[in-house]
Amino acid sequence: DQQVKQNSPSLSVQEGRISILNCDYTNSMFDYFLWYKKYPAEGPTFLISISSIKDKNEDGRFTVFLNKSAKHLSLHIVPSQPGDSAVYFCAASARTNAGKSTFGDGTTLTVKP
Amino acid sequence: GAGVSQSPSNKVTEKGKDVELRCDPISGHTALYWYRQSLGQGLEFLIYFQGNSAPDKSGLPSDRFSAERTGGSVSTLTIQRTQQEDSAVYLCASRSGLAMGNEQFFGPGTRLTVL
Numbered sequence: 001d002q003q004v005k006q007n008s009p010s011l012s013v014q015e016g017r018i019s020i021l022n023c024d025y026t027n028s029m030f031d032y033f034l035w036y037k038k039y040p041a042e043g044p045t046f047l048i049s050i051s052s053i054k055d056k057n058e059d060g061r062f063t064v065f066l067n068k069s070a071k072h073l074s075l076h077i078v079p080s081q082p083g084d085s086a087v088y089f090c091a092a093s094a095r096t097n098a099g100k101s102t103f104g105d106g107t108t109l110t111v112k113p
Numbered sequence: 114g115a116g117v118s119q120s121p122s123n124k125v126t127e128k129g130k131d132v133e134l135r136c137d138p139i140s141g142h143t144a145l146y147w148y149r150q151s152l153g154q155g156l157e158f159l160i161y162f163q164g165n166s167a168p169d170k171s172g173l174p175s176d177r178f179s180a181e182r183t184g185g186s187v188s189t190l191t192i193q194r195t196q197q198e199d200s201a202v203y204l205c206a207s208r209s210g211l212a213m214g215n216e217q218f219f220g221p222g223t224r225l226t227v228l
Contacts, residue, residue: 034216042221043117043221044156099161100158
């Protein structure tokens with residue numbers, strides 16, 4: 001049973017537009033969520049996170065929204081830039097096992113100039 | 114360097130051979146993780162070391178897989194009698210402590226190809 005799901009394997013947007021990447025989870029014990037970005041031949045790098053006590057966290061062009069009742073989070077990138085083209089992974093962890101994160105399968109974002 | 118390093122970057126081996134993959138975490142990071150990413154798949158958790166505690170081995174796919182972390186620093190992932198389905202990118206990550214806000218820092222990975 002996959003506890004963290006990213007149902008869109010890929011997303012293509014025009015430069016300057018908004019990119020919205022979605023993530024769903026099933027484990028109600030998850031209370032901390034992270035997004036990582038991965039370029040080819042590199043390891044993932046941390047992008048932004050959100051605690052379950054919040055419903056929004058913003059960092060520059062990146063905003064993560066959390067809907068606990070729907071067990072859904074989304075990453076918004078505005079405006080999208082060609083350098084944002086990468087694979088984005090959603091990850092979740094629970095306070096009861098804070099060291100361990102469960103990752104989704106990733107969404108490949110392509111931003112076209 | 115300041116980041117997580119892994120070696121080798123690429124490894125090609127024949128089915129049935131043993132391989133060892135190495136990870137050098139960020140100095141001072143107490144937690145170390147191994148993941149693998151098969152083609153077109155997400156990050157599959159393999160094993161997690163935290164300080165001197167017993168490792169969480171719940172993600173190891175079979176008893177052919179094992180890992181050690183010596184002196185709380187360098188880690189080696191060993192795959193015995195490799196199979197073609199072991200072909201994947203093996204990623205190592207380290208983390209400072211257990212605070213919820215601490216993200217994992219990943220190495221560049223080792224691409225393993227089993228012929």
